[in-house]
Amino acid sequence: MKRVIALLMENQPGALSRVVGLFSQRGYNIETLIVAPTNDPTLSRLTMSTNGDERIVQQITKQLDKLIDVVTVADLGESDFVETELMLVKLNKNSITDDEIEKFEGKVVFEDNEILNLQFVAEPDKLDKLIKDLNEKEPLEIVRSGSLGISSNSKTLTI
């Protein structure tokens, strides 16, 4: 089962490698990983999606929490949350019509005579489906950010 884990960690050299290293060291799988400093520049927020049953995810969050640089960890799936992902697609200009772009809810972020760059923001499942449709247009390149998550209730991830 897919799970989304969010954590805050010290924005320090080596902190990210400890988090990533933990996954390979303990045999856990990372599907996606995304990390950036927060509005408090001393902290970074990391969102990762992983696969595993309840017990494995519990172990993962406990082991992550044990890392000295990690300030707080949450399994977002424990309450309601919003998951979203950014996708950029490069196409030949003439391979897709404006109507199709609108239908797919894409946004043109760059275009010239040959190349078109589209941006999509949606839930990961939706992007999976979209890729199947876009494949017919023979895209030149597709890049996905990985899941970003935030709980949709009053609970917040704070120190």
Place this chain on the structure above:
Amino acid sequence: MSKKQTSGADALIHSLYKEGVDLVFGYPGGAALHIYDALFNQSEVEHILVRHEQGAVHAADGYARSTGKPGVAIVTSGPGATNAITGLATAFMDSTPVVVISGQVKSELIGTDSFQETDMIGVSRPIVKHSYLVQKAEDIPEIVKKAFHIATTGRPGPVVIDVPKDLTDPNHTFEFNYPKEINMRSYKPLKAGDPKQIKKAVDLILEAKKPVIYSGGGVIQDNASAELTELAKLIKFPTTNTLMGLGAFPGTDPQFLGMLGMHGTYEANMAMHEADLIIAVGARFDDRITNDPKQFALGAKKIHIDVDPASLSKIIHADVPIAGSAKECLSALISQLTKEEIDTNKLEPWLKQITNWREEHGLNHSMLEIVPENGKILPQQVIQSLYKETEGKAFITSDVGQHQMFAAQYYFFDKPRQWINSGGLGTMGFGLPSAMGVQFAFPKETVACVTGEGSIQMCIQELSTCFQYGLPIKIINLNNAALGMVKQWQDMQYGGRHSSSTYENSLPDFCALSESYGHVGIKVTKLAELESAMKECISMKDKLVFLDVDVDPDEHVYPMLEAGNAMDYMHLSKDKRTW
């Protein structure tokens, strides 16, 4: 008044002193030379020169395990750092408080594959509790403060401080300020357990008819042996210790079941298998304990107390998990239970059952009375002779293999921190250097290293260190001319094919070898000589004695759990088993 101006190197050593460190083990080298010059110019911290960096970390570890205070090792960059890795992994697996300071190449050279450069932070990452790469000399005092705080609190563990050479340069000085206290928002070790969970545990304790206390190294680390013993006495529960936990409950107490697990006693393993309640304290349901986790103690409720929440329900589901320090949780249980009426009479049938198990297949603790027909000395007899001669009071360190198990089975440890061995990582070569750490901490006590001819050769160079500093360690070498435990497995599981477990007459004369290092060597080949030789060995208070005893090479360690089964599947001898 202006504050003292120091270099990074001076600040590092003075910070150690501020942490109460008066002894460090180490080995100099290029990247650590400023640090070594700072050591030379002061008298607050004594430096012990070892012969290999692995020895330095094991010695610091032995010091830490025997005293409860953090042990410190200093190594240089590159090979110095990588040689420290086995020591770090050993400390990590057994959760001991060790701080390793490694020299690093100059900041500007990091990442350029410069001479003696190793990414120590990267290489050590999976086997440390935490690590620091120093970025500014001025940060050194705070980093040292944090490193000791992290190493010694919560579930203890090793911490690395990697110091680039330019940051210890004597020409760069700054005002020395040592932080009084440290507050880390990302690290808050647990203390008291949740009172609701304590209450649930009390209820299970009062109901139990077939209980066992199973305690591990965490009880010793947290100095909670007195509380463990008090609780066990209060509720009269039979108690077993893991390999790491021996000494937490008195080994000579009738309530003690002996060690449990792979080579645990019959009665301890049977009690675990048949129990209706297991109280695990500071133990982690390691695979050497549980055998097949799916068949582990199926009839028992489990109360699990551990300071590391990640240990709870990791291997075995805990019915009542209690996250907190062993000392505080045990005290809370005691204070709750003293308010209750405890009916220990209902335990009688269970205690009778345990007595029967012990009478049936318990260890024979009078093996010195046996005279084997083949004329060989049994390894167990050597341990019993050592026990007798040291009156059970010595610090015993060990290496890894059959001799380690015989020592754990046949020496009764009545006090915590008396038994020092590499349980988690199983590091051959640990025994002698860790004994050095113990002997430095307790110069007047008898420190014996129980070893084998395989293990001792993995750090034998430290005999030179022992001579330099006059350490009167007693090395008890159970010499069976083979890698005994490997050979035992080959006998039992590989049709007796002894693949690379013997030496084809290439062993050195250990007595002559020790004598060449300036020590005393005593060779024993006959049982009749064993006790007098042991007496002579132990009585030489100011000499290191290498007692090289030829033991029966065909002896196996029993009981031994049969892999892939429950804990009641035990080999009891070469031709007897429980199923």
